[in-house]
Amino acid sequence: MSAHQVLVIDDDEDIRVALIELIEDAGYTAVGAAHGAAALERLREQGGRPCVILLDLMMPVMDGWEFRAQQRLDPALAAIPVVVISAYRHRPSVTELDAAAYLNKPFDAAALMDVIRRHCR
Template sequence: MPRPAKILIVDDDPDIRDSLGEALREEGYEVTQFSGAREALDYLQGGARIDVILLDLFMPGLDGWDFRAEQKSDPRTAGIPVISLSAGGKLVDVACSLRKPVSVDEIVRAIEGVALRG
């Protein structure tokens, strides 16, 4: 039996982060959550094994665009696919961009699509 995909959620909104994390766990995914991009990058650079990153773009401090630039510049993390989540704005050079509000079904389809490509 294949192991469940490991998902990293990076979103400063606790309601979105927690409800999405809970819903994805119910779908069988392993989920790690961070409210800030810097902490998430530190976690990844520490050797965490993640299959897909769900990334909010608009966050205080280090935003989603800066997160992606740093993630791509580090060979340890550059290959992890990113699905961006945003109410506005778009991040190019990601596996998929979803516009908030987004349903769990849409996110699961995006994760499965990214996982099949990887």
């Protein structure tokens, strides 16, 4: 992973692919994972770190809450900022997930890109 790469974690393949295309159209690179366990495996196996992680909350295998718990316990991954992107209507508090931002689905593409730009300089 490179300094200007975004990791998209979402179990909905259509959403994941659309987000990756949006991010790549803006000049960044992006990779996806279908759930938290796959994302942790990718992060731990590949060199480099993404500049930001886009994280859905409701996913099979490992949901967003468990991913964040595992990420924060890993010193090599803990500092990577996370933007929660979820249709989950109970918006978790910032302290609960320690997220850099929270965007409810559906969200405005410009708002998402603003958040990505802040973290991927």
